[in-house]
Amino acid sequence: MENLLEKDVKGYISSQKYLCTISWRNGTFIMDEPEIIEGKDLGPDPYTTLLASLAGCTLSTLRMYIDRKGWDIPEINISLNLYQENDLELTTTITRAISFPKTIEELKKI
Structure with missing residues (x-):
């Protein structure tokens, strides 16, 4: 490999x-x-570095897909965070919100 x-x-x-x-x-x-x-x-701490990696991967993948489709979407924004619960096992949850500056109605016209 x-x-x-x-x-x-x-x-x-x-x-x-x-x-x-x-x-x-x-x-x-x-x-x-x-x-x-x-x-x-x-x-940056390790958690920030992990989230930055996920942000970069998500944004690059979306840009590649959008460009292949020929869509006019000049900007993509992403926000990530995480939280942990420590009950019987440690559970880490990552939240990710992706937004575009154009409205859904504007995107439907593309």
């Missing part, structure tokens, strides 16, 4: 609590936790 990415995504953490350096094919970025849980809030 062939890897999807040409280079591995790599991560590194030193002695500073929660500060991670992530390397990808063209650069690096840092991830950290907010100060409320003893991070320094120097970069």
Whole structure:
């Protein structure tokens, strides 16, 4: 099976609590936790990074489909968040809202 990415995504953490350096094919970025849980809030936390990945994938997929159909939809907006319930098991729920600047009536005319 062939890897999807040409280079591995790599991560590194030193002695500073929660500060991670992530390397990808063209650069690096840092991830950290907010100060409320003893991070320094120097970069996005892992949950934010996960939601950003889902936002990027959703938007890119929608743009590809819209362009293939030849629809005139110049802008797509997305909003994501998550919450967790810790009953007998930890349950994580991600919410995602997608919106377009045009109304449904305008889109039906396309």
